[in-house]
Amino acid sequence: MKTIGIVGLGLIGGSFAKAYKQAEWKVLAQNRTRSVLDFAILSGDVDGELTQDNIAECDLVLFTIYPEATIRALTALAPHIGEHPLVMDCCGTKRVVCEACFPLAKEHGFTFVGGHPMAGTQYSGFKYARANLYRNAPMVIVPPRFDDIFLLDRAKELLSPAGFSRFSVTTAEDHDRMIAFTSQLAHVVSNAYIKSPTSREHRGFSAGSYKDLTRVAWLNAPMWAELFLENRDNLLNEINCLIDSLSAYRTCLEQEDRETLTTILEEGKRIKEEVDGR
Numbered sequence: 001m002k003t004i005g006i007v008g009l010g011l012i013g014g015s016f017a018k019a020y021k022q023a024e025w026k027v028l029a030q031n032r033t034r035s036v037l038d039f040a041i042l043s044g045d046v047d048g049e050l051t052q053d054n055i056a057e058c059d060l061v062l063f064t065i066y067p068e069a070t071i072r073a074l075t076a077l078a079p080h081i082g083e084h085p086l087v088m089d090c091c092g093t094k095r096v097v098c099e100a101c102f103p104l105a106k107e108h109g110f111t112f113v114g115g116h117p118m119a120g121t122q123y124s125g126f127k128y129a130r131a132n133l134y135r136n137a138p139m140v141i142v143p144p145r146f147d148d149i150f151l152l153d154r155a156k157e158l159l160s161p162a163g164f165s166r167f168s169v170t171t172a173e174d175h176d177r178m179i180a181f182t183s184q185l186a187h188v189v190s191n192a193y194i195k196s197p198t199s200r201e202h203r204g205f206s207a208g209s210y211k212d213l214t215r216v217a218w219l220n221a222p223m224w225a226e227l228f229l230e231n232r233d234n235l236l237n238e239i240n241c242l243i244d245s246l247s248a249y250r251t252c253l254e255q256e257d258r259e260t261l262t263t264i265l266e267e268g269k270r271i272k273e274e275v276d277g278r
Contacts, residue, residue, distance in 0.1 A: 001024065001025065001026050002025050002026070002059045002060075003025060003026040003027075003028060003057055003058045003059055003060075004016070004017075004020045004025050004026070004027055004028070004058060004059065004060045004061070004062065005028045005029070005050040005054075005055055005058040005060070005061040005062070005085070006027065006028070006029040006030075006046075006050065006061075006062050006064060007029070007030055007031075007050065007061070007062070007063045007064065007065060007070075007073050007077075008029075008030075008031060008032075008063065008064040008065035008069075009029055009031040009036050009037060009040055009046070009064075009126045009129075010064065010065075010124055010125055010126060010129075011120060011121065011123065011124050011125060011126070011128050011129055011133075012064040012090055012117065012120065012129075012133075013029065013031075013062065013064030013065075013090075013126075013129075014040065014045070014125075014126040014128075014129025015129040015130055015131065015133035015134065016062055016064065016090075016134075016162060017029060017040060017045045017046055017129070018045050018129055018130060018131035019131045019132070019133070019134065019161050019162050019163065020161045020162075021044070021045050021046070021047075021131075022131050022161070023161035025161060026047050027045065027046045027047050028046070028047060028048050028049065028050040028054060028055075028058065029046045029049070029050050030049055030050040030051070032065075036126050037049060039126070040126060045129075052077060052080040053080075055077055055080050055081055055085065056080060056081060056082035056084060056085065057084075058084070058085040059084070059085060059086070059158060060085060060086050060088070060158040060159075061081070061085045061086070061087045061088070062088055062089075062090055062115075063087070063088070063089040063090065063091075064089075064090045065091075066091070066222075066223055066226055067089075067091045067092075067093055067096050067097045067226060067227070067230060068096075068226065070089050070091055070097055070101075071096075071097060071100045071101065074087070074089075074101055074104060074112075075100075075104060078104050078105075078107070078108040078110070079108055081108065081110040082109070082110060083109055083110060083111075085110060085111075086111050086113065086154060086155060086158055087101075087105065087110055087111060087112045087113070088112070088113045088114070088115040088155070089101065089112075089114055089115060090115050090116060090117055091114075091116065091227075092116060092179065092183070092184075092223075092227045093175075093176050093179065093227050093230045093231045094114045094116065094142050094172035094175040094176055095172045095173060095175075095176050095230070095231075096230045097114060097172075098114045098142055098172040099172070101114075102144050105144070111151065112144065113141060113142065113143050113144070113151070113155055114141070114142030114143075114172060114175075115139065115140065115141055115142070115155075116139070116140040116142075116175065116179070117134055117137060117139050117140075117162070117164070118137055118138040118139065118140060119133050119134050119137035120133070121133075122215055122216055122217075122218040122219065123218070124220045124223075132163070134162040134163050134164055135162075135163035135165075136163065136164075136165040137163075137164055137165060138164065138165065138166050138167070138168060139159060139162075139164040139166070139167050139168070140167075140168045140169075140170060140175055141155055141167055141168070141169050141170075142169075142170060142171065142172050142175055143155075143169065146169065152167075152169060155167075176231045176234055177234045179231070179234075180231055180234035180235045180237070180238050181238050184224075184227065184228060184231060184234075184235050184238070185235065185238040185239065185242065186216060187216050187217075187219055187224055188228070188235070188239065189213070189242070190213060190214055190215065190216045190217040190219075191216075191217045191219065193213055193214060193217070194214050194217040199214075245264075248264055249261070249264065252264065
């Protein structure tokens with residue numbers, strides 16, 4: 001029987017625990033709040049506590065907590081990991097974590113790979129975790145070396161119980177640049193959009209567009225604040241680009257310029273078709 005160790009039993013870590021338990025792996029975990037770990041053990045999703053004494057027995061160790069907390073926790077556990085486990089973080093940014101953890105792994109003789117499961121919900125916490133959260137979702141991997149095919153195959157094999165549909169291999173820099181657009185900007189826009197005074201009067205006047213745009217306004221503020229600040233250079237570029245585009249729409253409305261407004265609307269539609277298809 002293979003063993004997975006999970007540090008953090010929120011939505012991400014809890015969903016991994018449930019998926020690997022269904023795949024008949026032994027699941028060990030640790031969590032900042034002891035009552036959550038006790039509940040996970042009582043519910044049968046976790047077999048026991050992950051400790052310094054048993055972490056070396058794991059085949060895979062996942063850190064599913066915030067970036068700074070990941071660095072602190074891995075630093076404490078590093079002398080006890082050994083050569084056997086593959087260690088991976090699941091943080092939403094990669095530069096800060098990989099810059100700290102690649103040297104840490106080299107110093108203590110274990111293998112570390114950056115990771116980012118591209119799945120989630122607007123909710124957080126173990127109570128919202130589900131075994132199928134990652135089924136058919138993409139997984140991003142940031143390896144220490146790009147010519148180590150055996151390491152990438154090993155990572156994919158060890159992640160197979162989660163059910164990811166495809167894997168993208170990239171650098172920490174490219175990951176953070178892309179995630180600023182695909183995820184972080186969306187959370188900023190959603191969170192800002194809902195602050196309109198009109199939002200309190202929307203019932204009866206809203207449908208799919210409103211729901212799609214506001215879903216991720218319901219976020220974990222401390223976590224996203226940390227991720228935004230760690231990736232502030234890339235996120236600022238995306239926010240500035242968006243502000244420039246919004247300014248163009250506002251100018252057309254102020255000047256009642258129907259022709260230009262139609263042109264920039266058509267441009268957005270065309271780009272969407274080119275990027276994502278009809």
